[in-house]
Amino acid sequence: MSETDPMPRVGMKPFSGIKILDLTHALAGPFATQLLADLGADVVKLENPNHQDFSRSIPPFAGDHSHYFLAINHGKRSIAADLRTENGRRLAFELAAKADVLIENFRPGAVDRMGLGHEAVSAVNPALIHCSISGFGQEGDGSKRPAYDIVIQAMSGFMSVTGEHDGAPLRSGVSIGDMVAGLYAVQAISAALYEREKTGQGAALDVSMFDALASMLSYYVTLAQVSGRSPQPNGSRHATIVPLGSYRASDGFIVVAATTDAFWRNLTKAIDREDLLSDRRFVDLASRQEHREELAKILEETFLQRSVADWTESLDKHDVPNGPVLDILSLIDNPVAVERQLFRPVETTVGDVMVTRYPVIDRSIGLPEERRDTAPALGENRADVIRDWLGREPAVEEGTT
Structure with a gap:
């Protein structure tokens, strides 16, 4: 290959070589880091061995894996460290110092108390992109509020336009408040990585679930102001387009x-x-x-x-x-989904389980190669991560006490 020849492209993996230190749990954060892993990043999920991501315990299970954890953590690597201990904090800080991106969704202020806040880590790693996902942002009175998806759906106005006409407001069936925040986090991280190529500087990204979901209301916001009335729920109907x-039908x-x-x-x-x-x-x-x-x-x-x-x-x-209107099992077998290879298998101890792939295709390359990396067991990649990221052998007790 000559110096002018383009690099060969195998699958859509623009973040190959990018190190992501994943301190997230539940849904919004892990969904974001799942997308980053799908795009080729080396995502290392760091969990407290005594307070692991609770989604590992949500039934039903495919062998050893919770269906929930498997869906949003496949293809990542796992390391365990108790961040309440000196050893655990030291290991996490070393990893953050080598990372391109640190992403977390603790309550505001928690990572600062762990010594992993933006100011502390950027002092030794100024190129770090530090992304925090929370319910109502990192500052202000709202930041102190505990937040779950249903709270965000309610307070953002989303539930007010969801449901049957003259019925009670309804939560969206999927946890859209979490997932939209995860999407915006990936978008912001991608933009920050691009900006870093020009400036060499990292960023401190504040992703609020409240802000993210409210932004999705888009034309509902202008409709309310122009009409002078807040839009009401209309079931599956559109607010302005009819029919x-x-x-x-007779059978569905x-x-x-x-x-x-x-x-x-x-x-x-x-x-x-x-x-x-x-x-x-x-x-x-x-x-x-x-x-x-x-x-x-x-x-x-x-x-x-x-x-x-x-x-x-x-x-x-x-x-x-x-x-x-397809149900989920029908969707998995739908001819369009099969043709586009929308779902891919990951291995479990009881057989393959289908998960969603990254939903964008680079047509100059074609569909990505089938990937079967499963979700990691807690701490199973500890030694490899320390060798790959830190360039040394792990101490026996490191990060575990």
């Missing part, structure tokens, strides 16, 4: 998204109701918004008459955006 939602549910007048015309053909085109209540989006309940009743009665498969065939024929 868009789920409908019960199907969603339809007639987002434009062209798709609306196509929909009337697909359901054999072209008479609706001349109905003044539905002639344009503003009219359909005003008469959304009347239109919903018509569509609900219509979709009940045929099966999901029949409607899918008709809607596809007339180019109407639609899809069946």
Whole structure:
């Protein structure tokens, strides 16, 4: 290979060689570091052997692995150290001094008390990117509040627009407050690594679950101000686009998204109701918004008459955006998911379990090679991590007492 030839690219691994010291637990932090591991980073998960990540204990289990822990910790390495002891803190500090990124989601102030705060570590590692995920940020009165996903969903306004019309506010089925914060953490870390290439300087990133989920409300924020009313929950319907939602067919549910007048015309053909085109209540989006309940009743009665498969065939024929409502087991076997290799197997003592892959494909390379690295047992990579990161042999008692 000549000096001008590009480096060969095997899979989408832009963070290969990047060291991530992972002090996270539960979901938001581990989800972020899982994505970083998927992108090629060497993620070393450091846990207290006496107070390990509680997600290791959440049933059901695949052999020795909690389903929950397996989902967001595969492909990482594990080291155990009690950060309440001098030996444990010393080892953690040594690792932080060699890391590119330190990420944690303790309560604000906890890592400072451990001696692993941004100021302490950046004094010896000025290029370190220190990322903290918390409920309400690292400073201010809100930072003192304990936070879980449901609290963030409630206080961010997210639950106020989630649920059935005139029903109680509902929590999203997935812990979206945690996961959105994890996504923003990865985005911020990626940007900080890029900036570091230009300046050589690290960063102190403050990722608030509250801020992250509130930012996802986007057009709901402007809608509330322009209309003068806070949007209300509408089930699967859209706040402003009509018709868009789920409908019960004879054997299941199907969603339809007639987002434009062209798709609306196509929909009337697909359901054999072209008479609706001349109905003044539905002639344009503003009219359909005003008469959304009347239109919903018509569509609900219509979709009940045929099966999901029949409607899918008709809607596809007339180019109407639609899809069946799949359960999770159906999703894993769905032809689109299989074709795109959306899930990959990891090994457990009782057989393979499918996990999600990083969901972006670099088409210049193709799909990444199948990876089967499982989640690590507590502390199983201690010796290798100390050798690889610190360049020495581990002491017998190091970090464990």
